Structures are given as C-alpha cells and as structure tokens.
Amino acid sequence: MANILIADDEKEIIDLLKLYLERDGTVIFEAANGKQSLEVLEKEAIDLIILDIMMPELNGFEVTKKIREQSSIPIMIISAKxxxxxxxxxxxxxxxxxxxxxxxxxEVTARVRAALRRNYELNQQQRQPEQIVVRELTLDMGQCLLIRQGEEIPLTSVEFKVLFLLMNSPGQVFTKEQIFEAGWEDSYVVDDNTIRVCISKLRNKVGEHNIKTIRGLGYRLEK
Incomplete structure (x- = not known):
C-alpha cells in the first residue's frame, strides 16, 4: 500500500484525484500549500508526491527544489502552467x-502506478549491491549513486534508470522511445523535451564527452 501526498490549493483537484487513486488502495495525504507539503513529508513516509505549482506559502518549484536537496522521492507536477x-x-x-x-x-492514475512501480524496482535493486563500471564511471546499484573519479553524485530514479540502460550496454545506440520506456515506462508517448532535459542533466553528471548524440537515431554511452 502506497502513501501519496497531493499538494494543491484547489480542494476540488485533491478530491478528484483522491477518488481515483484510493481505488488502487493508496493512502492519500493532503496539503493546501507548499509549506504544509513539506511538513507532511517530515512526519509521514510518503512514497510519491503530486504537486501543483501555483500554491501559497511556497510554490511547487520551490518545494521540488527543497525535496531534491534531501530525497529522491518521485515528484509528479500537475499544473495549469x-x-x-x-x-x-x-x-x-x-x-x-x-x-x-x-x-x-x-492518465494520472496510470502514471502514478508507473512511477510507484519504478521506485519499487529501484528499491529492490538497491538491496542487491552491484556496480557497473564504464571507464571513469561507476554506477552503484546498492546506493543509487554515480561515482565519477571518486566523487559520489546522487541520481533521481529516472536518471538512474536511463543511466543504467546506457551503462549496461556501452556503445549501443538507444532510440528516444527506448530511453523514454526505460526511464518513464511509457512507450506510447515520447516527450522530446523531457528526454532532452534528462540527457542534459546526465551529461552534467557523467561528463559531456561520455554521452554522444547520434543524429536521427538517439544516444549512446561511449565505451
């Protein structure tokens, strides 16, 4: 049973999502603003947060930034922006x-299920300490960490999934569809902007030279 926090200043939105999500047996926690959402996260073991952007006290962007400073909990933004x-x-x-x-x-319910499944699988992998090493890069499966030249670099669950795909088969070209399916487990909708942002963040962490764009095909991790 998963604990989900819905943070939105529109009670109607919370009630609608709660109606659908509780059918899956999830426990719903509520927050009417950004400050309340952080307070709930401190007190409860939350498995996923659904977050609005335009909220009083702290907006969704500020909440996301604060959460990422200390946690890799799945964050799903739902916004009118x-x-x-x-x-x-x-x-x-x-x-x-x-x-x-x-x-x-x-659709939100389906995406929540997918995010929770990814997080569960990631936690299962963390119980099996393994490492994948490619040149100066080490992917620590046990700690969900990238180690580059002795520096430990934290990864989000999506970044971990995508980097695992690339590092597990260095030199192989992966299409955007394959990357999206690996990171988000959605093969029917490929969001180019989402993939570009993810690859850009990974390049900052692994080094620009390590991930190569193959024009018209996709991406590969250099051997």
Missing part, C-alpha cells in the same frame, strides 16, 4: 513527470 519553459524548468529541478491541467484522472 502549460508553457514549455515551465515544464523544462520543473524537470530540471528534479520532477519526474509534468502533467498540465485540465487532465484525465485515469
């Missing part, structure tokens, strides 16, 4: 997904 720049900014701060309002609650 539809500009691509807002979406990219949210993903760059560390959000795992970004859905615009108005939304289909069935």
């Amino acid at each position: 539809i500009d691509t720049t807002d979406k990219i900014f949210g993903l760059e701060l560390g959000a795992d997904d970004y859905i615009t309002k108005p939304f289909d609650p069935l």
Whole structure:
C-alpha cells in the first residue's frame, strides 16, 4: 500500500484525484500549500508526491527544489502552467513527470502506478549491491549513486534508470522511445523535451564527452 501526498490549493483537484487513486488502495495525504507539503513529508513516509505549482506559502518549484536537496522521492507536477519553459524548468529541478491541467484522472492514475512501480524496482535493486563500471564511471546499484573519479553524485530514479540502460550496454545506440520506456515506462508517448532535459542533466553528471548524440537515431554511452 502506497502513501501519496497531493499538494494543491484547489480542494476540488485533491478530491478528484483522491477518488481515483484510493481505488488502487493508496493512502492519500493532503496539503493546501507548499509549506504544509513539506511538513507532511517530515512526519509521514510518503512514497510519491503530486504537486501543483501555483500554491501559497511556497510554490511547487520551490518545494521540488527543497525535496531534491534531501530525497529522491518521485515528484509528479500537475499544473495549469502549460508553457514549455515551465515544464523544462520543473524537470530540471528534479520532477519526474509534468502533467498540465485540465487532465484525465485515469492518465494520472496510470502514471502514478508507473512511477510507484519504478521506485519499487529501484528499491529492490538497491538491496542487491552491484556496480557497473564504464571507464571513469561507476554506477552503484546498492546506493543509487554515480561515482565519477571518486566523487559520489546522487541520481533521481529516472536518471538512474536511463543511466543504467546506457551503462549496461556501452556503445549501443538507444532510440528516444527506448530511453523514454526505460526511464518513464511509457512507450506510447515520447516527450522530446523531457528526454532532452534528462540527457542534459546526465551529461552534467557523467561528463559531456561520455554521452554522444547520434543524429536521427538517439544516444549512446561511449565505451
């Protein structure tokens, strides 16, 4: 049974999502603003947070930044802000997904299931201490860490999934569809902006020279 926090200053949105998500047996916690959401996270063992951007006290971007300073909990932003720049900014701060309002609650439920499944699988991997080494890069499966030249670099769950795909088969070219399916477990909708942001963040962590763009095909990790 998963604990999900819904942070939104519109009670109608919380009630709608709660109606659908509770059908899966999840326990729903509520927050009406950014400050309350952080207080809930301190007190409860939350497995995923659904976060609005435009909230009083602290907005969703500020909350995402604060959470990412200490946790890799899945963050799903649901917002009326539809500009691509807002979406990219949210993903760059560390959000795992970004859905615009108005939304289909069935789609949100499906994405929540996928995010929880990814996080569960990641936790299972963490119980099996293994390492994948490619040149100066070491992916520590036990700690969900990238180690580069002795420096420990934390990864979000999506970044870990994508980097595992690349490092597990260095030199192999992976299409955007394959990367999206590995990181987000959605093969039917490929979001180019989401992939570009993820690859850009990974390049900052592994080194620009280690991930190569193959024009018209996808990406590969250099051997």
